[in-house]
Amino acid sequence: MEILYSSTRNSEKKMTASQAILKGLADDGGLFVPDHIPALTCSMRELTGRSYQEVAYEVMKLFLTDFTEEELKNCIRRAYDSKFDTDVIAPIVEAEGTYYLELFHGATIAFKDMALSILPHLMITSAKKNHVENEIVILTATSGDTGKAALAGFAGVEGTKIIVFYPKNGVSPIQEKQMVTQKGDNTFVVGIHGNFDDAQAGVKELFNDRELAKELAAAGLQFSSANSINIGRLVPQVVYYVYAYAKLLEEDKLSDGERMNVVVPTGNFGNILAAFYAKQMGVPIGRLICASNENKVLYDFFTTGRYDRNREFVLTSSPSMDILISSNLERLIYRIAGEDVSKNAELMNSLARTGSYEITEQMREQLADFYGNYAGEEETAARIRAVYENTGYILDTHTAVASAVYQKYVADTKDKTVTVIASTASPFKFTRNVMNAIDSKYDTMSDFELADELSRIGNVEVPNAITEIRTAPVVHDNVCDKTEMKAVIKHFLGVDA
Numbered sequence: 004m005e006i007l008y009s010s011t012r013n014s015e016k017k018m019t020a021s022q023a024i025l026k027g028l029a030d031d032g033g034l035f036v037p038d039h040i041p042a043l044t045c046s047m048r049e050l051t052g053r054s055y056q057e058v059a060y061e062v063m064k065l066f067l068t069d070f071t072e073e074e075l076k077n078c079i080r081r082a083y084d085s086k087f088d089t090d091v092i093a094p095i096v097e098a099e100g101t102y103y104l105e106l107f108h109g110a111t112i113a114f115k116d117m118a119l120s121i122l123p124h125l126m127i128t129s130a131k132k133n134h135v136e137n138e139i140v141i142l143t144a145t146s147g148d149t150g151k152a153a154l155a156g157f158a159g160v161e162g163t164k165i166i167v168f169y170p171k172n173g174v175s176p177i178q179e180k181q182m183v184t185q186k187g188d189n190t191f192v193v194g195i196h197g198n199f200d201d202a203q204a205g206v207k208e209l210f211n212d213r214e215l216a217k218e219l220a221a222a223g224l225q226f227s228s229a230n231s232i233n234i235g236r237l238v239p240q241v242v243y244y245v246y247a248y249a250k251l252l253e254e255d256k257l258s259d260g261e262r263m264n265v266v267v268p269t270g271n272f273g274n275i276l277a278a279f280y281a282k283q284m285g286v287p288i289g290r291l292i293c294a295s296n297e298n299k300v301l302y303d304f305f306t307t308g309r310y311d312r313n314r315e316f317v318l319t320s321s322p323s324m325d326i327l328i329s330s331n332l333e334r335l336i337y338r339i340a341g342e343d344v345s346k347n348a349e350l351m352n353s354l355a356r357t358g359s360y361e362i363t364e365q366m367r368e369q370l371a372d373f374y375g376n377y378a379g380e381e382e383t384a385a386r387i388r389a390v391y392e393n394t395g396y397i398l399d400t401h402t403a404v405a406s407a408v409y410q411k412y413v414a415d416t417k418d419k420t421v422t423v424i425a426s427t428a429s430p431f432k433f434t435r436n437v438m439n440a441i442d443s444k445y446d447t448m449s450d451f452e453l454a455d456e457l458s459r460i461g462n463v464e465v466p467n468a469i470t471e472i473r474t475a476p477v478v479h480d481n482v483c484d485k486t487e488m489k490a491v492i493k494h495f496l497g498v499d500a
């Protein structure tokens with residue numbers, strides 16, 4: 004059945020999947036949502052024994068209904084190839100009786116690679132299908148990991164340019180080094196004086212700037228987004244949970260129909276929303292456990308029904324979750340508001356105007372599958388140390404937040420359901436915090452010495468993503484104020500004359 008997409012704030016304009024991928028964000032500032040969540044057309048049992056790529060096709064074909072089989076299979080084949088350092092793409096590792104779904108085996112060692120390896124291919128295919136002649140300019144705000152993954156995905160891709168804004172003092176040294184050493188004439192990286200929310204708000208403003216859109220069109224350019232607001236990023240993420248379930252079923256860790264809980268370290272709410280969609284598709288998922296760091300706006304939301312971003316923004320050791328406005332939550336709000344666009348728009352306007360909104364009791368009742376909690380810095384570090392000491396397995400800081408929250412969940416609920424924790428980054432991306440958590444004696448080592456030491460004590464090879472930035476020259480050194488973002492990109496695109 005064909006699926007069309009419309010905005011969470013206005014259901015009148017419908018478009019195909021490829022059109023929604025090209026546009027990224029709806030004109031009214033809303034996010035594109037499918038007119039229904041498709042049910043899986045094969046049983047979980049039938050999906051056992053299938054490769055990641057095969058499961059990806061089974062899931063994605065149901066959402067991207069205007070792509071031909073050949074187009075979609077092509078995109079999948081090109082995305083999930085030897086860029087990943089393991090053939091299985093997303094291995095599952097057991098530690099302390101819990102399953103860690105490792106989503107960090109792509110080019111930039113964070114889970115963003117999973118979706119951003121395929122987005123450029125979906126985008127180019129979409130452009131061809133819709134006879135787009137313009138060059139596509141990917142405009143992205145990053146809290147650290149999206150930036151590099153998007154740069155790696157789009158670098159050198161013909162017919163595209165990519166611009167990334169990151170918070171100058173809000174990312175890890177390795178994350179920054181990964182971005183500022185990015186090669187490719189079509190890439191542009193800018194640090195901004197501000198935090199991730201500032202970067203994201205600035206980017207959203209640029210997207211909604213009619214004047215700018217006209218100037219770009221005159222120069223043969225048009226914007227699109229590689230952020231998780233793009234359905235071309237959301238849909239590939241649904242695959243993780245379908246695949247994880249099928250794998251655990253295959254290995255007899257689950258029996259047919261048995262429930263599986265998932266724990267997701269959350270920032271912009273994209274990954275956990277994908278798990279929610281997987282559940283709607285029919286995957287026997289039980290609770291969706293939403294893990295936050297000290298920026299615990301989502302924990303407060305799940306416990307009180309009130310979303311309130313009016314608070315201090317805390318820089319933590321899990322920077323990719325340092326977010327106070329979780330954009331993708333809008334898709335869940337839309338859903339629990341009964342797909343009522345005016346109700347959703349009213350809440351989002353309240354968020355824009357006052358920084359907060361409150362959902363109704365009726366809406367709250369529909370959140371029963373979600374459980375929110377958070378872990379502070381000490382708890383996160385203690386979890387890294389404990390898992391290492393108990394099992395030898397080394398978690399990154401984001402995954403450790405999820406693991407710590409999972410412990411709280413079990414203590415709160417005594418729920419012993421089989422659980423998968425989304426392991427969203429390699430510990431090599433956050434070596435200093437990871438190694439300091441294990442032992443403070445590591446504090447005097449340099450970042451690259453730490454990587455070698457991590458490799459030794461964890462008995463894992465240093466990933467190529469780290470090796471390649473050791474000596475790579477810095478090629479991007481642009482920094483601007485958040486008020487200058489527009490001028491900076493106009494200059495880069497050559498439309499400032």
Ligand SMILES: *Cc1c(COP(=O)(O)O)cnc(C)c1O
Binds near residue numbers: 270323
């Ligand atoms: C982006 C990111 C997250 C948060 O994911 P969302 O989909 O934004 O909620 C968590 N961990 C890591 C390592 C990330 O890069």
